[in-house]
Amino acid sequence: MRNLRVIARLDVKMGKLIKGVQMEGWRKVGDPAEFAERYAEAGCDELIFMDVVASLYGRNTLVDTLKETASRVFVPMTVGGGVRQLGDAETLLKCGADKVAINTAATQNPDLVNAMSETFGAQATVISIEAVRQGSDWHVMTDNGRNKTGLSAVAWAKEVEDRGAGEIVLTAIHTEGMGKGLDLDLVRAVSDAVRIPVIAGGGLGDPDHLSALIRGTQASGVSVAQALHWGRVSMEDLRDVLRAEGCSVRDLVEGPA
Amino acid sequence: MTGQTCVVVDYGSGNVYSVLHALKRIGVDAYLTSSHTAIAGASRVILPGVGAFGDVMTKLRETGLDEAVVRHIEAERPFLGICVGMQVLMETGKEFGDHAGLGVVPGTVERVPEAVPGLPPMRVPIIGWHPVQPSEGSDWADTPFPQEARTPFYYFVHSYSVRPADPGHLCGEIAVEGRAIAAALRKDNVFGVQFHPERSAGEGQRFLQRFMAF
Numbered sequence: 505m506r507n508l509r510v511i512a513r514l515d516v517k518m519g520k521l522i523k524g525v526q527m528e529g530w531r532k533v534g535d536p537a538e539f540a541e542r543y544a545e546a547g548c549d550e551l552i553f554m555d556v557v558a559s560l561y562g563r564n565t566l567v568d569t570l571k572e573t574a575s576r577v578f579v580p581m582t583v584g585g586g587v588r589q590l591g592d593a594e595t596l597l598k599c600g601a602d603k604v605a606i607n608t609a610a611t612q613n614p615d616l617v618n619a620m621s622e623t624f625g626a627q628a629t630v631i632s633i634e635a636v637r638q639g640s641d642w643h644v645m646t647d648n649g650r651n652k653t654g655l656s657a658v659a660w661a662k663e664v665e666d667r668g669a670g671e672i673v674l675t676a677i678h679t680e681g682m683g684k685g686l687d688l689d690l691v692r693a694v695s696d697a698v699r700i701p702v703i704a705g706g707g708l709g710d711p712d713h714l715s716a717l718i719r720g721t722q723a724s725g726v727s728v729a730q731a732l733h734w735g736r737v738s739m740e741d742l743r744d745v746l747r748a749e750g751c752s753v754r755d756l757v758e759g760p761a
Numbered sequence: 762m763t764g765q766t767c768v769v770v771d772y773g774s775g776n777v778y779s780v781l782h783a784l785k786r787i788g789v790d791a792y793l794t795s796s797h798t799a800i801a802g803a804s805r806v807i808l809p810g811v812g813a814f815g816d817v818m819t820k821l822r823e824t825g826l827d828e829a830v831v832r833h834i835e836a837e838r839p840f841l842g843i844c845v846g847m848q849v850l851m852e853t854g855k856e857f858g859d860h861a862g863l864g865v866v867p868g869t870v871e872r873v874p875e876a877v878p879g880l881p882p883m884r885v886p887i888i889g890w891h892p893v894q895p896s897e898g899s900d901w902a903d904t905p906f907p908q909e910a911r912t913p914f915y916y917f918v919h920s921y922s923v924r925p926a927d928p929g930h931l932c933g934e935i936a937v938e939g940r941a942i943a944a945a946l947r948k949d950n951v952f953g954v955q956f957h958p959e960r961s962a963g964e965g966q967r968f969l970q971r972f973m974a975f
Contacts, residue, residue: 700884
């Protein structure tokens, strides 16, 4: 039975959940821990937290948000934003992150991928790839889509796999926040090129978009942000699609009283 | 849990935060310790673990906690190993070369079978929620698994899995792309789970609660 994870993605800034369009024009949505708890109880398989201002230390930081969430939410969490060195990843793992995502630092210093994998294991080493379509190719961007790296998404995905990454979180910037569907060509190109799991994100705005992803690609998961935060789709809608498409869906079991 | 102590072994493993919080959620005031006497004498011990087999064993050996854990197990008190904390119960781990484990359960830890003739390739690491079935010959009676007829889903994230020499030590398994992968071990009072009960929402908390009652 196909196993495809539904992952709620929470972009945070100074301790608040935010959401934008194509990674620009951010708006505050609410308290990230509250949203995380609600999604976990409704059946999301994992959570992704990304700090858009990369503020790992200081006040109102990702670490505070993470600690607060990890004390009340009991599904796995991938956390990223501002991780530049091994010590940063270690800080996040000690505060409740199960996996640490890196983007900018990996493109600037690819050896960090090897170092993270050797130190914390492939299973904790997640590469976030933000890609934008350029003709028939996709270019890797950093800093929420502001800066070009000169890397091609497919080639970069293969490289990080070789360097020991355990998962790729792939976001299409050109479809992100639009709610008009994912870039299935991009998901296919990347997931066919690697043997590690690929989480597809950017553009899910309707349950049918999940059906299309399941049928058209080898994605191991989908990350959903805006559509969930604004209530356009519910976790139950997405779980219904998984059932209808023959994917396994975890039962919701309450913890002991 | 009056008079009962549950300790979580502290040797620098990354996921202790979530283990302690999951225990707190079910009302268990567990504590994190690297004290040999506390571990050897505790009513219950949980050994968490993430990362590579060799690293975990090195840390346990450097701190002498390997002996404390084995002393607890030899005293026939309940023990739960989680993920790599379960894998190190085996004799040998084969991740980045051969490494000696605690040797509590005969057998090895090997890479999950990616390439199997006649089966589609599988993506590794295995990441996600999987329904766990009792292994052949195990009915889950007197284990932390559900005691009613029900298939529990737990969260897995791993690239290696245990291969006990005696299949009787296998207690639960999952099916991934047609392959049977070990999910749980049981040898007397020793339980080991490949999945993460601390990350498996209510189902995982129920597992931990039944371990506390074991």
